[in-house]
Amino acid sequence: MKNTAPTSAEGLEQPGAGPLAAQVREISKIYGTGDAEVIALDHVTVGIPKSRFTAIMGPSGSGKSTLMHCMAGLDSIDSGQVFLGDVELSRLDDKRLTRLRRDKVGFVFQAFNLVPTLTALENITLPMDIAGRKPDTNWLDHVIDTVGLRPRLKHRPSELSGGQQQRVACARALAGRPEIIFADEPTGNLDSRSGAEILSFLRNSVQEMGQTIVMVTHDPAAAAYSDEVLFLTDGRIVDQMVEPTAEKVLERMKGFDLPGVTAS
Numbered sequence: 001m002k003n004t005a006p007t008s009a010e011g012l013e014q015p016g017a018g019p020l021a022a023q024v025r026e027i028s029k030i031y032g033t034g035d036a037e038v039i040a041l042d043h044v045t046v047g048i049p050k051s052r053f054t055a056i057m058g059p060s061g062s063g064k065s066t067l068m069h070c071m072a073g074l075d076s077i078d079s080g081q082v083f084l085g086d087v088e089l090s091r092l093d094d095k096r097l098t099r100l101r102r103d104k105v106g107f108v109f110q111a112f113n114l115v116p117t118l119t120a121l122e123n124i125t126l127p128m129d130i131a132g133r134k135p136d137t138n139w140l141d142h143v144i145d146t147v148g149l150r151p152r153l154k155h156r157p158s159e160l161s162g163g164q165q166q167r168v169a170c171a172r173a174l175a176g177r178p179e180i181i182f183a184d185e186p187t188g189n190l191d192s193r194s195g196a197e198i199l200s201f202l203r204n205s206v207q208e209m210g211q212t213i214v215m216v217t218h219d220p221a222a223a224a225y226s227d228e229v230l231f232l233t234d235g236r237i238v239d240q241m242v243e244p245t246a247e248k249v250l251e252r253m254k255g256f257d258l259p260g261v262t263a264s
């Protein structure tokens with residue numbers, strides 16, 4: 001018998017981890033049917049602590065992106081519960097879910113996902129413009145200076161390097177002060193120096209701004225920037241590691257006998 005899950009996450013805490021920004025309880029996600037059935041998530045229960053940097057690792061196909069998409073309300077689940085803050089996503093209709101994502105969640109994707117016809121500054125403020133919210137100019141200035149984009153604000157994405165484009169995407173995610181930022185392989189398209197800059201920036205935004213970040217990555221060196229790593233295999237969380245280093249993460253991955261994991 002499974003636990004009867006409460007319908008509110010209010011006041012939920014993980015031992016030693018403080019309050020949670022997001023939580024999934026016993027969630028399962030199945031794609032396809034019959035022979036084509038894939039159990040992408042298999043009764044996953046985990047909490048994402050507030051103001052911490054959490055990395056999700058695991059081999060290709062282990063369910064990392066699916067878990068992130070379900071947590072962010074971008075994908076539906078077949079069973080279980082997903083909470084952002086104390087709001088259970090399944091209780092929201094599409095309109096409310098869209099509004100919650102818009103107001104409370106920031107995204108950074110591997111492919112930057114900037115609008116090519118807009119300047120860097122217009123890209124950064126786009127989510128707020130769409131929401132009809134006025135940017136907090138002090139905060140916006142702070143974010144722009146922190147990512148070092150001040151001299152590039154009038155440039156279009158095609159006039160920026162990959163690292164600069166991803167800094168625009170990070171600034172866009174941070175500008176609206178979301179409760180949580182989901183980053184899916186944010187350094188996957190960057191050289192190692194630009195990648196390190198982005199990761200340092202994400203790390204600083206947790207440390208200095210109290211931002212909550214969840215990041216999917218294949219790279220033990222990237223995971224080393226996080227406070228805690230969740231390891232997924234076959235749609236299940238099989239381990240967690242606090243205060244990771246690239247070496248410890250790589251060792252742990254080898255222990256799971258996961259293919260395709262290399263140190264970088």
Ligand SMILES: Nc1ncnc2c1ncn2[C@@H]1O[C@H](COP(=O)(O)OP(=O)(O)OP(=O)(O)O)[C@@H](O)[C@H]1O
Nearest residue numbers: 031032038040058059060061062063064065066067
């Ligand atoms: N839309 C879909 N239709 C069918 N199967 C899917 C779909 N999306 C994902 N899957 C399957 O679900 C499983 C988990 O996929 P997911 O993309 O979450 O893994 P991942 O760990 O993020 O992989 P990668 O590291 O390669 O991006 C995989 O077996 C995948 O083939």
